[in-house]
Each structure stands twice: as C-alpha cells, then as structure tokens.
Amino acid sequence: MAEYGDFSLKFSSEFFEQLDEKELEEIIAAIETDGEGFYDITMDVTKNETEHQLISSKNSLIEHPMTLVAEAVTNNNNNSVGTGPVNFEAASGNTQRFKKLTEEDLKAIEINQYSDATKRNTKWGIGVFNAWCIEIIGKKLDLNTIRQDELSGHLRRFYAEAQPKNVSSRVTKMPADQAQEYHKNSLINVRAAINRYLKDNGKDIDIVKDKEFKNVNSMLNAKLKFNLKSGISRPTQHYQLISLDELGKINAYLQKYDPVALRFKIWYLLAIHFVTRGIEFHHQLTTTSLKFEYDKSGMEYITLNHETLQKNHQGGVDAKLEETSDKRMYSTGTNTCPVKSVKNFLQKCDKEAKALFTQCSKESLKSPEFADKWYTCEPVKPKQFSSFMPDICKNAGVQRYTAHSLRATAIQAMSDAGFATRNILFMTDHKHEESLKTYSRRPSTEQKQLISSVLENMANGGQDQSVSDPNTNSSFAADQNQQPLINSPIRISNTLIAQSFQHSNTQLCNQTKHMAGFASNSTFNDCTFNFKLDN
Template structure:
C-alpha cells in the first residue's frame, strides 16, 4: 500500500484556489463579471475567454477603453477603492489564465495611464476619498470601562471586555476568524521575568497570510497582565475561561440571562452567531453611548494608531498587525485622533486670541493716553523750571513694572 494519493486535475485546481482568501476570490469573480457585463451592454463581440488567448496588444487596447467607459449600474462613477479592486481582480485573473501582469507589464502602459486618469477624474468629482475605519477616541475608550459595559461582574459585560481586549492586543481584523476561535486557541503563560501573558496557540489563515513559506510562526502578539490594575486583561480572560460551558469548545458562547456570581458556569452550551460577533463593537458602542457607532475593525485601527502614537516603528507594528508592508499602515500614522485635533485647534485659537487681546490692550492704552492731551496746554518755560528744581529726596524707590493694565495719572496743574 502506497503512502501517496492519486489527485485529479480538478482537485489540484481546488487546492490552488484554496490559496486565495475568500475576499480575494470574491474580488476576482466580481471583476470578471463586470467586464463580461461591459462586453454585453456595449455590444462588443468579444469574450473574456478570447482575451485569454489574444495578444497582449489587443488586451491592452480593450482594457484601455474599458477603464474609460466603466460605470456602475446607475451610470455613476465607481469610487477610487472600487476601481482599484476591479483592476486588481482582473490582474489576478489574467495572471492565472494568461500568465501576464496587466498592472506591472510595460505592454499595458497605455491602459494603466488611462486608469490613472480615471482616478484623477474620480477625485475631481468628489469620489476619490478612501474611507478608513475610525480610531476609537481616548474619551470613548475610557467611557467603555467607566460605564460598566466592560465590567467583569456579569456574563455579557465580561464577554464584551474579553472580546474588545483580545481584538485590541492581537490586532485582529474585524470579522476574520472570530467565529472560529476555540477555547484552546489561547493559553496563559509566564515569561522569564515571571510575568503572565496570553498568547495564541494556533495561527489561522488570514487575508494577508495564507500559510506559505514567507510566513513566520513567530509573529504572535502577547497580552500581558497589569498587576494591581482592576482592568487587567489577563485576569479578565482567566475568569472568562473559567466561566465558559465545559462541554462547548467555542470561545464565544451565549451568555446566560440568569446567573449568580458564585455560579461555576455563566454561559450556555450554544456558540454566539457569526453576525452577532461581527456586530459586537456596534453593540458595545450603543450600550456605552459612545460618540459614534464603531465597528470591530475600528479596534484594529485603534491598536495600530496607539502603537504609532507611542513611537513604535512601522516595521515592528506590521509584525503584530500582520500587514504585508509598512505602506499599508501609513494612513493610520497620518490620521489625527480627536485629542490631537482638539489640541491643535486650541493652539491655533490661543495664538489668535492672544494677538487679539494684545490688540485690544493697545487700543485701550491709546484711548487712555488720549486723555492726557491737556499736557499740550502746559507752558514750555514752566516745564523747564520744574525740571531744573533739585531733587529733594534721593532715596532709591522700588521699581514697579505693570503689564496689561491701564494707568491713570492725577496731575493738578495751576498755571498761575
């Protein structure tokens, strides 16, 4: 009996398709469908299959015209991110079936020039902005804890806390692999200094890391304990694990409605649904009455933004976040959080208002000096006589300095 197995071409093809994440596969399918619809609506006598066998020159000409005429079903322009996704999908499709890269190959320069011009047009018409996920503000982060929404005293709020902190410290992408998490995926360990931390035992496939030879298994983040801090994430996680239903392997279980603190089990033998987990941060936002409705992906954005604010280099941050390149997180570094925006506004206001106050002070001073016009009536000879009189008291007097104040001079003058 041989240890090897026979594999059909279809099975090999399925194996190759499995390399792509679900999102990537959807992008490719969407892009191919759009260009098929384009050929049909524009009555162009050509098919995608024809392009797979035609010359690169002809494919370039077709793409050049396709990019210029591409519109949504309501005849509006696609957004910048949608255009980039469509071209990326076509790139992956023709790279696989034709062996040609329609983005980086110089034979497609004219088509890509038209594509870039389309991006400029989209931006000119106000559709070029890419909407990134909001970073959870410092005030809202504090509010989550202070309102009790992340309390450890009840099943639902304890789950909220563990959910938020796991996604935060492990920089997890919004919905990715959350439903598939199991209790045994995580472990509480002790490092060489005797400090406890939570680590992830299993490295699951993600959008950017598909388990190929370029991936490293030594990139798992750690969530360390905070001794003496009532919000310690390790203590919360440890309590959460202890209260889970022992007969259920899933990490996210439905919280029991009726419970007692001393109960050994706080959760039902039923896993939380995928959609419920996908909307967890929205649920937390509503319960804590936060300033806006955040999504799960906002937790990831918050992790990257906080690390950037703390001065960590991009090469270290992507080691935790799982991004493939430093350029992928540039927008997090360039975004200003609410606190910075507020401080910058205050700085500008203080400078402008400071100038205004000085101007007002000068205007008041001018007005006060205008009240001394009576000095113009004093006889010059009289002033000379006053100045020539000897100083009777030469004892040094204390010097007083006044700023930003009005000075009133009472002078009794009798010309006779």
C-alpha cells in the same frame, strides 16, 4: 511482544495523540541514532502480522523502553525499506504512499489560497467587466482564450467608461457628478480582480506589469487624474478613532458581570491586545488556543499557541515566521486585569466546547448568579462577530464603531506612544511601513484642533491670545515627534505652547529615548532639551 537483540517491541491500540510534530521528529532522531537495524525489525513485524499478532489497527503505537515511534515505508515491488511515516495500509496490500489528486482537486487548493473577501472581490470585479462587455461590445469576452492585444484594447476603453450601477440611489448620498464615477480604489480593485482571474485560469498575462498593457495602465492613471482635476474624485474614508472618553464608557459597560458582557469583554480585550480584526480572528480560536505563560521576571501573560489566518497573514512560503508567535497580553494585578478576566471566562465555558466563543445558555441569561456554566458548546457564527463592536457601543451609550475602528485606535495609540515602526508592524502583521500610513500618520480629532489653533494664530500674526483650549479628553498625546508644520520661526501664544506640552505625556529625563515620526531611526542618549518661552 517481540524481542530482537536489545529491542523489545510492543504494539498498543492507543494512538499517540499527545505527541506533536516536533516531539515525533526528536523520537525518530533517537531511533536512527540508538536503534541500529530498527527499520528491518519493524518491517519484519509489519509483514508478519498474523504470526506476531502485533498490529491491532493502523494507528498502533510502537513502544520501546524509551518510547519509540517507528517509521517505515514498504515498497512491494523491490522489498526495499525507506524512512517515512509508518504506512499500515502497506501491510494490507496498499503500497501507495502519496495522494492522487484530480485536476479539480488541485484547482480547489489553489483557489483556497485566497480569503473569502478576496474571492468576493474577484467575482465582483469580473462581473463589472463582463457587464461592460455585454453592454458595449455586445458579448462576454472569453478571458481564457483572448489575445493580449485584443484584451489590451478593451481594457483601455473599459477603464475610461466604467461607472457604477444604481446611480439614482447613490445621488442621495453624494453629489450627482461623484455618484456617476467609481472611487479610485474601486477601479484599482477591478483591475486586480481581472488580473487575479487571468492568473488563476493559467493565463501568462499580468495586466499590471506587462509592457503590453502600458497604454492601458496609462489610461487608468489619466482617468483618475482627470476625476481629481474635475472635482469628482471622492476622498478615502478611513475608520474613525475612538476617543478616550468613549473608551472609558465602553470599559465601564464591560465591567458588568453577566454572560453577554463577559463574552463581549474577552472579545474586546483580545482584539486590542493582539491588534486583530474582530471578524476573521476570533472565530478561529478554540478553548486551547490561549496559552498562559510567565516571562523571566515572573510576570504572567497570555499568548497564542497557533497561527491564525488573517487578511495580512494568509500563510504560504513567503509568510513571516514570527506571525502571532509571541504577542502577549500581560497580567496587571488590578481588578480589571485582562488575564484574570480570561481565566474567569474559561471557568464559565462548557468543558466539552471546542470553540472559545460559544452561545450563551438560556439558564445563564435568566439567572446568571445561579448558573454554573454560562456558555454552551454551540460556537458563535463568524458573521455574528461583526455585530459585537456595534452592540458594545450601543450598550455603552457611545456612537457606533466597528471592530476595525478598534484596531485603528490601538495602532494609533502605539504610534502616539512612540513605539518604533518595526514593533508596530510586529503587532499588526503588516509587511511594510507604508501600510501603516493610514493608521499612525493621521492626527486625532483633538490633535487636529490643536493644529488648527496653531495655524489660526499664525494667520493672525500671533496677536490672538484667546486660543481655544482643545478638549482635554484627547484620544492620545499630541505627537511632539512630527516634523514642524513650518520651518520659519513664528511667534505664537505662550499659553498655547504650554497647553501643547500639557496635553502630551512626553517626559524629559536623562535616559535613552526612541522617538516616532521623523526621528524613528534616531537615538538620543543623555540629552538635555531647553525650551525658552519669551514673555
């Protein structure tokens, strides 16, 4: 204990683990306001360790009547005092405040800004280009020293001549002429990989935007158009949407009360409610990641108390501040309540476990009704998460889907429900509306059936009254907010019109309603819509 005026300082060996960064900042602000001369005091205490016997370790806690945490930095050269974290190494003669990193350390930090998938893509793209160089030019090009004009000439030929390997195996899956050509996205990815490689190795070259590569990109564009005109351009395959019928079967399986099904259920609920990719998101969660809160109306919900690294959220200075900050999974008060399920799951987890998803114990797999804890402390490996959705589908007796299909279905559901694009972007972590096109602008299978029926009836001059009824188990309501398929009026079956409204969940009422599609930026107040069906 040391007394300086109104201050009483005591050093404890316990480290203030429970204080977060914000709390520390508030404490420091209190010190600066109320503790005049405090830094001089702490310097005196630090420099006289033997005399005062105050410092027990470099993680000592400084206590004041209002729990103060001291900040001081020692500069032995001029004995000056500055603000910053307490540097206890300074007391033992180490005056260095900042790290000293080698060039290799700096490069490692820069490389780690990319996801593992991006790193693999870069390696693959450079490999394709190097293979072309060896076969056509006879040697690998040194991209670290190559001139812009030389690289430009080689890339122009490469874009026109590149083709995939293992063509013999590809012809079993697609027509022979298509098997000999890269998909348009593959060529674009190769270009991005080369550009990324040049940037990471300090080259001030942008093969996408620099005017020196205008002819190169013109060749790439012409090549893709040539493939399309020649009928050898393959369409992009999007992730399949899951129908309501199949979702019902999946939900029925997840009601089973055993270790495997319960773990699958929590994974499934978090994937849907936080609209995430199942592989990269779940393995970052710990037993303390989920926070239980109540909103102003008293409804309980679960949110995340930290950010997670995902494809659309890699952090950095340009990252949105609200990423994953307030996505919520609300309690429903029903037997299938997601919040209740999560609480039940946490009770079955080992208290010593750090990861949220861990391996099932052997005892629980044999006799779950007699096992108090169902899960061990060993975390589920990241690659194991890729099999979760396929395993769920297999156990539920539905066709095989991936975690991305579940995400796509969730996005489609929000779009069909009429949520504003900005709200969907918040949930998906996409940065631009264009990114949602592959999700929310695709009609479901049942909607495509309805569209086809409308067009077929039009082709028959409105004479066909026996329009087939689309499957009533539609994934989601037909999008009544899309622009008309045609602008001129066409007489179609009254039965079909009635069915189209029957299949939608649209409610006409006197209230303010925000719509999706072309009317996403419009607001209708107290409007009455009259639809007249001619007999």
